[in-house]
Amino acid sequence: MFFIRQLLLYISIxxxxxxxxxxxRPWVxxxxxxxxxxxxxxxxxxxxAVTAYLVYWFTIFFV
Incomplete structure (x- = not known):
């Protein structure tokens, strides 16, 4: 589970x-x-970013 939490944090960052x-530069x-x-x-x-960060916090507190 630690790997999933880290992955979600890195995705949000x-x-x-x-x-x-x-x-x-939007075109980039x-x-x-x-x-x-x-x-x-x-x-x-x-x-x-917001979805991954919310799921990250959800996994910390509820799993």
């Missing part, structure tokens, strides 16, 4: 870093999309 990079993080904008970066990487 990486997604947060990608979010910051994407806010500066959304190169496969037709239209790259900051709203899409926030939706994609922000939701991944």
């Amino acid at each position: 990486t997604a947060g870093l990608f979010l910051l990079i994407g806010l500066y 993080m959304l190169w496969w999309e037709d239209v790259q904008n900051r709203r899409k970066v926030i939706k994609l990487y922000g939701s991944v």
